[in-house]
Amino acid sequence: MWRRGTRRNQREAPSTGDWAVELCGVRRRYGRGARAVHALRGIDLALPRGSFTAVMGPSGSGKSTFLQCAAGLDRPSEGVVRLGGTEITGMSENKLTALRRGRLGFVFQSFNLLPSLTVEQNVLLPMRLAGARPDRARAREVLAQVGLDQHARRRPGQLSGGQQQRVAIARALVTRPDVVFADEPTGALDTGTAAEVLTLLRRAVDEMGATVTMVTHDPTAAGYADRVLFLADGSFADSLPRSSADRIAARLGELTAKAGAAPAPVPAAAALGGAPV
Ligand code: ADP
Secondary structure: OHHHHHHHHHHHOOOHHHEEEEEEEEEEEEOOHHHOEEEEEEEEEEEEOOOEEEEEOOOOOOHHHHHHHHOOOOOOOEEEEEEOOEEOOOOOHHHHHHHHHHHEEEEEOOOOOOOOOOHHHHHHHHHHHOOOOOOHHHHHHHHHHOOOHHHOOOOHHHOOHHHHHHHHHHHHHOOOOOEEEEEOOOOOOOHHHHHHHHHHHHHHHHHHOOOEEEEOOOHHHHOOOOEEEEEEOOEEEEEEEOOOHHHHHHHHHHHHHHHOOOOOOOOOOOOOOOOOO
16 A cells, blocks of 8 residues: 555656756856856756746846757756656757657847748748648647737738737747747837737736746736746846846846846846745
């Protein structure tokens, strides 16, 4: 009976497969010796499936390096990264590329749509690149979810910036990825359009079960996340549960002041503690 109980407990304990993103002891160093830059200084992090996480920090704190390492676009100098329970550290470049195409979604500041393809063809691209049969019904479904099913035959150049970013979100979601990585997704949008795009990312998490990890300078954008993680000099220095933009800006401002770094280009104020993430 004891053994049985033990097994059940083991089954209930979080296994690696229960996390969408895991980083264990991740370090990223550029260069060597005295001139080495320590961009990430030992990141330990586990993000649950169906969560929306924002990563903030002053310029140079390691946000881009974090995103690149977490998404398998760059290799850590040390440590382990797992996506959807699969360890990607040490994977061959070909396997990593296949994993990124099939199991990750990306949303960039600059939309990165192919101008010569229609909206629908852009959304189908991850399936084509992954070697899967392009599922037009699925493309129409995600385009409807982002409110653009009427625009499937248009080209990106015929759409507004906000509409183009919604196409990029549809493209990121089409394969039902383990994680969507978003890099300043509202950086090129006006306030109203940014709110629409962030609401969509929020809905993707709440209604479609997506997992979103977003790097942003913008406290308003971070206010849509379940949790905000603050990077300072390559380490996570603090986190906030879902908070107002003012509260997030205050924390970011203090972090920036403490780091003595150039202020991030946000309407920031001041403040950061030191709780482990
Ligand atoms: P952030 O996105 O928060 O501005 P980055 O991740 O871009 O920060 O950079 C973190 C640190 O690593 C900075 O000191 C930056 O200058 C350095 N860095 C980033 N990329 C490189 C690189 N390719 N070579 C050398 N140093 C780099």
